[in-house]
Amino acid sequence: MSIPAGGAGIYTVPVRLDAMEGDTGMWTYAGRDTAIDLGSSTVRMHVAGRGIVCREPSVLARSRRTGRILALGTPALEMAGRDPDADLVRPVREGAPTDTDEVEYLMRRLVRRHLRRHYTARPRLVVTVPSGVNSVYARALEFSAYQAGARRVTLVPVPVAAAAGMGLITGGRAVAVVADIGAELTDVGVIAFGGLVTAHTVAVGGTHLDRAIAALARQEFGVALSPAEAEAAKLAVGTAPCPGRRPVRAVTVHGRDVETGLPRPVELTTRDVQGAIAKPVEEIVEAIRAGLRGCAPEIAGDLLSAGISLTGGSSRLPGLDRLIGDRTGLTAVVRDPTGDAAVIGAAEVHRAVGDRPELPDPRRPLARLTTSVPQF
Ligand SMILES: Nc1ncnc2c1ncn2[C@@H]1O[C@H](COP(=O)(O)OP(=O)(O)OP(=O)(O)O)[C@@H](O)[C@H]1O
Numbered sequence: 001m002s003i004p005a006g007g008a009g010i011y012t013v014p015v016r017l018d019a020m021e022g023d024t025g026m027w028t029y030a031g032r033d034t035a036i037d038l039g040s041s042t043v044r045m046h047v048a049g050r051g052i053v054c055r056e057p058s059v060l061a062r063s064r065r066t067g068r069i070l071a072l073g074t075p076a077l078e079m080a081g082r083d084p085d086a087d088l089v090r091p092v093r094e095g096a097p098t099d100t101d102e103v104e105y106l107m108r109r110l111v112r113r114h115l116r117r118h119y120t121a122r123p124r125l126v127v128t129v130p131s132g133v134n135s136v137y138a139r140a141l142e143f144s145a146y147q148a149g150a151r152r153v154t155l156v157p158v159p160v161a162a163a164a165g166m167g168l169i170t171g172g173r174a175v176a177v178v179a180d181i182g183a184e185l186t187d188v189g190v191i192a193f194g195g196l197v198t199a200h201t202v203a204v205g206g207t208h209l210d211r212a213i214a215a216l217a218r219q220e221f222g223v224a225l226s227p228a229e230a231e232a233a234k235l236a237v238g239t240a241p242c243p244g245r246r247p248v249r250a251v252t253v254h255g256r257d258v259e260t261g262l263p264r265p266v267e268l269t270t271r272d273v274q275g276a277i278a279k280p281v282e283e284i285v286e287a288i289r290a291g292l293r294g295c296a297p298e299i300a301g302d303l304l305s306a307g308i309s310l311t312g313g314s315s316r317l318p319g320l321d322r323l324i325g326d327r328t329g330l331t332a333v334v335r336d337p338t339g340d341a342a343v344i345g346a347a348e349v350h351r352a353v354g355d356r357p358e359l360p361d362p363r364r365p366l367a368r369l370t371t372s373v374p375q376f
Pocket residue numbers: 038039040041042043094095181182183184185186205206207231234235238311312313314315316317318339
């Protein structure tokens with residue numbers, strides 16, 4: 001997926017740079033501006049004046065018998081494989097809603113838990129979306145957010161939000177390159193004048209590395225690993241394939257023997273994991289190269305001096321920054337070690353959209369994809 005500047009066509013709005021001061025009305029106070037980074041693996045929420053109020057796995061447990069939602073987030077994850085009635089569902093896949101009811105449930109519960117208990121009015125919501133989101137998914141998300149209780153919804157592409165969260169949006173002509181390497185997506189955006197110049201989204205991320213490790217354990221050792229165990233192996237000994245020699249470490253993870261069906265430990269070394277994840281890591285690097293290829297030659301010099309700012313959980317894979325640097329010729333630095341940049345930046349976007357009318361106008365849907373943030 002690749003989009004030109006301006007995002008998903010009909011959703012683009014001109015940003016009001018003069019709106020930064022006008023946000024102290026009663027409604028803002030009562031409803032509290034809220035930002036949600038709706039990731040495929042983690043949902044983060046930021047409330048104005050309180051900061052980040054939640055980081056939950058974006059997963060629900062649904063009852064097989066009744067179809068009702070039993071739990072959300074960490075409690076839902078703990079039910080996996082333990083509660084025979086619980087089916088794990090991920091409402092967000094590759095950054096897009098898989099089921100509007102489930103996304104709505106997720107957002108409604110979070111809004112109730114962190115807002116409605118404290119404030120009476122409905123919040124204005126900024127939600128992050130992949131830069132390559134198509135208008136069908138954008139509409140579905142917008143619908144779910146209103147159903148979940150939002151007073152107004154603004155969608156913002158992840159690279160723009162992350163750039164704002166990392167303090168890279170200066171408003172001038174200076175270029176910033178952001179690569180968000182998450183669980184299921186790699187989203188690359190080039191930003192100048194506070195807006196998106198080009199963007200490129202590819203469906204590859206941390207879960208692909210986990211799957212590659214699980215495939216290796218099955219083929220080489222005859223052990224079926226759960227996604228959580230495969231991820232644990234990656235976090236313990238995973239490194240990007242790189243020329244420098246790294247000490248070989250090992251980790252023991254537990255799975256089910258494919259032949260006997262019995263539980264069995266298996267030891268995986270750095271070298272095993274490196275070999276297994278080489279292909280998806282290469283896809284991530286290629287996605288970033290493709291994102292850069294969309295840029296005009298006029299800004300080549302700016303790209304070289306800006307370097308690539310990495311964000312997203314998978315950018316923390318040891319050695320990945322160096323590998324990206326080697327393969328693109330640009331310095332790549334992890335600027336967001338916590339993974340919170342996108343939600344913090346999305347909170348800033350409230351200031352960019354300012355005090356647009358609150359009342360729905362049938363000719364102009366309220367939710368928009370804003371591709372710029374104001375000059376700070
Ligand atoms: N230190 C680390 N090394 C390697 N991978 C990591 C590390 N920490 C987290 N991850 C991986 O990062 C991924 C989660 O990242 P993040 O929270 O940015 O994803 P997300 O925003 O939910 O997903 P997406 O943006 O793709 O929709 C997981 O796959 C996790 O295994």
